Amino acid sequence: xxxxxxxxxxxxxxxxxxxxxxxxxxxxxxxxxxxxxxxxxxxxxxxxxxxxxxxxxxxxxxxxxxxxxxxxxxxxxxxxxxxxxxxxxxxxxxxxxxxxxxxxxxxxxxxxxxxxxxxxxxxxxxxxxxxxxxxxxxxxxxxxxxxxxxxxxxxxxxxxxxxxxxxxxxxxxxxxxxxxxxxxxxxxxxxxxxxxxxxxxxxxxxxxxxxxxxxxxxxxxxxxxxxxxxxxxxxxxxxxxxxxxxxxxxxxxxxxxxxxxxxxxxxxxxxxxxxxxxxxxxxxxxxxxxxxxxxxxxxxxxxxxxxxxxxxxxxxxxxxxxxxxxxxxxxxxxxxxxxxxxxxxxxxxxxxxxxxxxxxxxxxxxxxxxxxxxxx
Amino acid sequence: xxxxxxxxxxxxxxxxxxxxxxxxxxxxxxxxxxxxxxxxxxxxxxxxxxxxxxxxxxxxxxxxxxxxxxxxxxxxxxxxxxxxxxxxxxxxxxxxxxxxxxxxxxxxxxxxxxxxxxxxxxxxxxxxxxxxxxxxxxxxxxxxxxxxxxxxxxxxxxxxxxxxxxxxxxxxxxxxxxxxxxxxxxxxxxxxxxxxxxxxxxxxxxxxxxxxxxxxxxxxxxxxxxxxxxxxxxxxxxxxxxxxxxxxxxxxxxxxxxxxxxxxxxxxxxxxxxxxxxxxxxxxxxxxxxxxxxxxxxxxxxxxxxxxxxxxxxxxxxxxxxxxxxxxxxxxxxxxxxxxxxxxxxxxxxxxxxxxxxxxxxxxxxxxxxxxxxxxxxxxxxxxxxxxxxxxxxxxxxxxxxx
Numbered sequence: 001x002x003x004x005x006x007x008x009x010x011x012x013x014x015x016x017x018x019x020x021x022x023x024x025x026x027x028x029x030x031x032x033x034x035x036x037x038x039x040x041x042x043x044x045x046x047x048x049x050x051x052x053x054x055x056x057x058x059x060x061x062x063x064x065x066x067x068x069x070x071x072x073x074x075x076x077x078x079x080x081x082x083x084x085x086x087x088x089x090x091x092x093x094x095x096x097x098x099x100x101x102x103x104x105x106x107x108x109x110x111x112x113x114x115x116x117x118x119x120x121x122x123x124x125x126x127x128x129x130x131x132x133x134x135x136x137x138x139x140x141x142x143x144x145x146x147x148x149x150x151x152x153x154x155x156x157x158x159x160x161x162x163x164x165x166x167x168x169x170x171x172x173x174x175x176x177x178x179x180x181x182x183x184x185x186x187x188x189x190x191x192x193x194x195x196x197x198x199x200x201x202x203x204x205x206x207x208x209x210x211x212x213x214x215x216x217x218x219x220x221x222x223x224x225x226x227x228x229x230x231x232x233x234x235x236x237x238x239x240x241x242x243x244x245x246x247x248x249x250x251x252x253x254x255x256x257x258x259x260x261x262x263x264x265x266x267x268x269x270x271x272x273x274x275x276x277x278x279x280x281x282x283x284x285x286x287x288x289x290x291x292x293x294x295x296x297x298x299x300x301x302x303x304x305x306x307x308x309x310x311x312x313x314x315x316x317x318x319x320x321x322x323x324x325x326x327x328x329x330x331x332x333x334x335x336x337x338x339x340x341x342x343x344x345x346x347x348x349x350x351x352x353x354x355x356x357x358x359x360x361x362x363x364x365x366x367x368x369x370x371x372x373x374x375x376x
Numbered sequence: 377x378x379x380x381x382x383x384x385x386x387x388x389x390x391x392x393x394x395x396x397x398x399x400x401x402x403x404x405x406x407x408x409x410x411x412x413x414x415x416x417x418x419x420x421x422x423x424x425x426x427x428x429x430x431x432x433x434x435x436x437x438x439x440x441x442x443x444x445x446x447x448x449x450x451x452x453x454x455x456x457x458x459x460x461x462x463x464x465x466x467x468x469x470x471x472x473x474x475x476x477x478x479x480x481x482x483x484x485x486x487x488x489x490x491x492x493x494x495x496x497x498x499x500x501x502x503x504x505x506x507x508x509x510x511x512x513x514x515x516x517x518x519x520x521x522x523x524x525x526x527x528x529x530x531x532x533x534x535x536x537x538x539x540x541x542x543x544x545x546x547x548x549x550x551x552x553x554x555x556x557x558x559x560x561x562x563x564x565x566x567x568x569x570x571x572x573x574x575x576x577x578x579x580x581x582x583x584x585x586x587x588x589x590x591x592x593x594x595x596x597x598x599x600x601x602x603x604x605x606x607x608x609x610x611x612x613x614x615x616x617x618x619x620x621x622x623x624x625x626x627x628x629x630x631x632x633x634x635x636x637x638x639x640x641x642x643x644x645x646x647x648x649x650x651x652x653x654x655x656x657x658x659x660x661x662x663x664x665x666x667x668x669x670x671x672x673x674x675x676x677x678x679x680x681x682x683x684x685x686x687x688x689x690x691x692x693x694x695x696x697x698x699x700x701x702x703x704x705x706x707x708x709x710x711x712x713x714x715x716x717x718x719x720x721x722x723x724x725x726x727x728x729x730x731x732x733x734x735x736x737x738x739x740x741x742x743x744x745x746x747x748x749x750x751x752x753x754x755x756x757x758x759x760x761x762x763x764x765x766x767x768x769x770x771x772x773x774x775x776x777x778x779x
Contacts, residue, residue: 278658282653284645285676294664294668298661298663299675300677
């Protein structure tokens with residue numbers, strides 16, 4: 001049983017415009033040393049998937065830089081490996097090239113990749129699926145039930161805020177999906193939300209793509225699934241581990257802060273056989289000065305900590321100078337924080353320089369954000 | 377045929393390093409963990425790569441498993457080349473018998489065929505025992521400029537320590553007229569660093585002559601260098617200044633680790649133009665709990681710190697539980713220090729668990745460094761006296777005494 005992976009790298013770019021202005025959603029930095037796509041890629045690599053196509057459309061330089069040859073996921077292989085699938089633009093057709101805005105149009109555009117695959121199954125995953133899931137179990141469940149499509153779901157109690165951002169699936173007692181609600185306006189209570197990870201036979205996906213072209217479908221959830229829920233055998237697979245996806249900057253903030261909880265860290269990183277892999281940067285260990293004070297924080301390698309850090313997420317290569325206090329903040333790669341600075345509820349994108357004595361503060365619901373490479 | 381290489385490095389990594397006791401029970405010395413994220417060999421390998429040398433033969437003999445796995449295809453050092461790269465060279469069988477490497481010179485002699493494959497003009501001989509940053513390409517330039525047959529890197533040592541080293545006595549132009557191994561009355565302070573560049577043919581000639589001499593101990597310092605001097609070859613000393621530390625003993629290993637911390641560390645791991653590469657364990661970022669106190673230390677990914685860490689180096693995935701104190705110590709990967717334990721002035725190998733309420737070692741002022749081996753389980757409430765060397769049998773003895 002073999003499977004090929006497909007990851008959609010841009011599909012939620014609009015959720016965090018602050019962070020995706022210069023990168024894909026897939027390459028948004030997360031959790032001190034990771035990018036969102038590391039979770040989707042590691043899930044696939046740890047589940048024995050040898051070939052992964054990453055569908056992308058724009059802003060993908062940082063994504064390509066991060067993925068490189070794929071060796072950090074052991075996916076620099078001759079037989080498969082990671083293939084970046086940029087939009088199919090030709091010199092003759094650029095007037096009609098509108099790019100793609102949905103998963104389905106992305107899939108239609110990379111038909112040439114799928115056609116050359118030999119694998120039995122296709123696993124499709126969004127890039128912002130923060131979870132550690134064994135996809136072999138999903139494929140097994142799919143094969144056993146003889147389903148057309150199996151969608152990984154998690155049973156959660158939805159707040160009014162949350163259901164508008166989720167795809168909800170209802171299913172019968174046998175696990176067969178009976179209805180799909182795409183970003184519904186009123187769906188409080190306990191429901192199965194889609195993890196945006198699904199599996200199907202490769203040949204079935206081909207037929208879906210052809211069918212969608214014929215019917216003028218544009219969306220996988222709203223068209224392919226919603227309009228064929230009774231025609232196809234669509235099943236749900238319940239995953240009950242930790243799962244998060246991010247739909248706004250404040251959610252990015254709260255989601256990052258969840259990593260400070262031991263049970264969340266354990267759920268994501270605790271399984272030694274299923275490590276979350278990422279690009280190795282080869283930083284030195286983090287240096288703590290003699291006046292440093294660090295409480296309840298996650299800190300990557302390569303930092304230099306001389307000040308005070310509390311309840312914060314510090315990425316690789318960050319310098320926090322003497323007399324400075326960083327509280328409840330996310331400081332990305334290579335930021336340089338001067339002396340006697342106070343940061344509270346701030347998100348600093350990469351390479352930000354904060355000069356001595358600055359005081360920057362936001363609120364949990366509205367974190368202060370500094371874009372990449374600026375000086376404050 | 378492929379293009380030739382100007383210079384091939386041969387890295388002698390077969391040494392046991394017996395003065396590191398239990399640290400080298402199952403590992404060759406070059407594979408001993410250093411500075412949190414590194415192994416000793418990383419420094420030499422990184423120097424090669426940073427000096428533009430892309431073909432490195434790593435000669436292994438003693439306990440090579442960890443080292444073999446660590447070097448792998450050489451990818452962390454960009455030594456995974458289509459032609460050249462890092463290659464592990466154990467002794468091998470020939471039509472006429474098979475021999476272990478009987479000395480440093482013999483090890484190279486047995487790999488003459490390896491060197492010939494790359495048709496180099498020069499051969500760089502290195503050992504994987506030292507912590508230093510050195511540009512071998514500058515040394516090679518010097519070797520070429522002097523039209524030398526052999527260039528030996530030397531470092532100035534204090535005159536009172538000179539009798540511990542191989543000392544090069546040189547003329548004003550840098551040429552060597554005499555070599556004295558551990559002289560009682562040193563004439564110079566130029567100590568050999570064990571780093572040699574040879575012009576290929578001279579090296580081959582002397583290796584073959586040395587091999588034919590049954591009385592020779594097949595060693596570069598003892599045999600090859602003296603016979604080249606006697607043969608009137610052009611031998612030059614290349615002066616090196618900067619940090620260079622042999623980490624052959626527990627106390628020097630501890631000292632070299634401590635040289636990495638402090639406001640302005642003696643040895644800087646973060647020089648952007650001279651990066652030290654290593655094979656990374658993919659671990660999540662390290663976590664510091666609400667009660668953690670960390671002062672003047674190096675902490676690596678995957679650590680979980682809830683207690684107190686002071687003047688210490690922690691490798692990846694070390695856990696220091698609440699109320700535990702780690703002071704002036706080097707703790708290697710995966711070790712767990714449980715609640716209420718105190719570890720002082722200790723070098724502790726990986727994957728060991730120190731139970732609750734233990735006391736390992738004593739204050740630095742006591743002057744006795746303590747060593748604890750790998751994969752041990754030290755039960756709750758045990759005191760390990762300062763200066764003890766704990767491996768599995770020693771721990772059994774200690775536990776008998778406690779009962």
